Amino acid sequence: MNVISTRQLAKRYGKTTALRDLNLEVRQGEVYGLLGPNGAGKTTTLRLLIDVIRPTRGSITLFGEPMSPRLRGRIGYLPGELVLYDRLTGADYLRFCGALRDHADLGEATTLAKRLDLDLDRRTGELSKGNRQKLGLVQAFAHRPDLVILDEPASGLDPLAQREFHAYLREYIDGGGTALFSSHVLSEVEHVADRVGILLAGSLVVEDTVASLKANALRELTFTFAEEVAAATFSGIPGVQSAQANGQEVRCRVTGAVGELVRTAARFPLVNVTSHEPDLEDIFVHYTEERGDDD
Numbered sequence: 001m002n003v004i005s006t007r008q009l010a011k012r013y014g015k016t017t018a019l020r021d022l023n024l025e026v027r028q029g030e031v032y033g034l035l036g037p038n039g040a041g042k043t044t045t046l047r048l049l050i051d052v053i054r055p056t057r058g059s060i061t062l063f064g065e066p067m068s069p070r071l072r073g074r075i076g077y078l079p080g081e082l083v084l085y086d087r088l089t090g091a092d093y094l095r096f097c098g099a100l101r102d103h104a105d106l107g108e109a110t111t112l113a114k115r116l117d118l119d120l121d122r123r124t125g126e127l128s129k130g131n132r133q134k135l136g137l138v139q140a141f142a143h144r145p146d147l148v149i150l151d152e153p154a155s156g157l158d159p160l161a162q163r164e165f166h167a168y169l170r171e172y173i174d175g176g177g178t179a180l181f182s183s184h185v186l187s188e189v190e191h192v193a194d195r196v197g198i199l200l201a202g203s204l205v206v207e208d209t210v211a212s213l214k215a216n217a218l219r220e221l222t223f224t225f226a227e228e229v230a231a232a233t234f235s236g237i238p239g240v241q242s243a244q245a246n247g248q249e250v251r252c253r254v255t256g257a258v259g260e261l262v263r264t265a266a267r268f269p270l271v272n273v274t275s276h277e278p279d280l281e282d283i284f285v286h287y288t289e290e291r292g293d294d295d
């Protein structure tokens with residue numbers, strides 16, 4: 001079942017098109033990571049989904065229905081900029097959120113706060129950036145939502161807190177939850193997301209599993225020969241995007257299967273071959289630069 005489904009979703013702010021024709025589907029039990037450079041439309045997408053802003057065009061269904069007050073209670077949201085009341089303690093703030101949601105039980109909130117090592121008795125005005133972020137996460141999960149929408153959840157968290165949060169998120173998913181989050185922390189997305197979408201200038205340019213994105217990405221193979229071999233030997237081989245020779249080394253950038261390339265290299269006195277596996281950062285930079293070249 002699709003927990004999130006958008007059709008041709010678009011948002012304009014005056015002359016700025018923040019989002020165009022987004023068809024996004026997030027299935028039950030999935031962790032979906034939304035990536036994109038600054039200003040790509042990630043926050044706009046998340047805010048449209050939770051209905052704090054309205055689309056210029058297109059439609060959204062959550063759990064197969066349009067947004068309603070009843071549905072809102074099934075969703076947890078971490079905004080990019082959390083607004084807190086400085087004189088309230090963390091516990092006061094959570095009680096306040098609980099009253100708004102008609103969910104007085106702070107059991108889940110207390111458990112997550114403990115796991116993240118967050119002191120709920122301190123006034124929110126005294127909290128560090130990372131601890132404010134922890135409180136934001138705690139309020140997003142406090143009412144045991146069926147779906148969480150998280151804007152930059154890792155922002156400001158130290159590595160220990162990040163690790164604990166990721167473990168909690170996995171348990172939440174195993175318990176039947178679904179998550180959509182935006183992030184700039186590519187290692188986080190790589191480890192946590194089942195699927196990834198990259199937004200560029202308001203358009204979803206690619207969407208796939210991390211494994212499949214990596215398999216199809218540009219990788220670099222460097223061959224070392226016992227003698228000089230012309231780079232031209234390798235141009236024109238299926239999948240080879242570029243070949244550069246430097247002394248006895250030839251560096252090839254290749255997509256897809258490398259069999260033909262390796263067979264060709266093996267016809268020469270080959271001493272060594274190394275392969276640089278692309279990570280999500282390489283993929284992200286590739287799409288961002290490619291799009292930049294078009295503009």
Ligand SMILES: Nc1ncnc2c1ncn2[C@@H]1O[C@H](COP(=O)(O)OP(=O)(O)OP(=O)(O)O)[C@@H](O)[C@H]1O
Nearest residue numbers: 013016017018036037038039040041042043044045
């Ligand atoms: N309230 C607003 N009024 C006018 N323009 C806006 C408004 N909110 C966002 N925009 C514009 O919409 C575009 C998308 O912004 P958005 O905040 O969704 O990007 P983002 O991907 O979340 O960026 P970041 O990674 O910097 O948080 C940008 O060009 C931004 O300037």
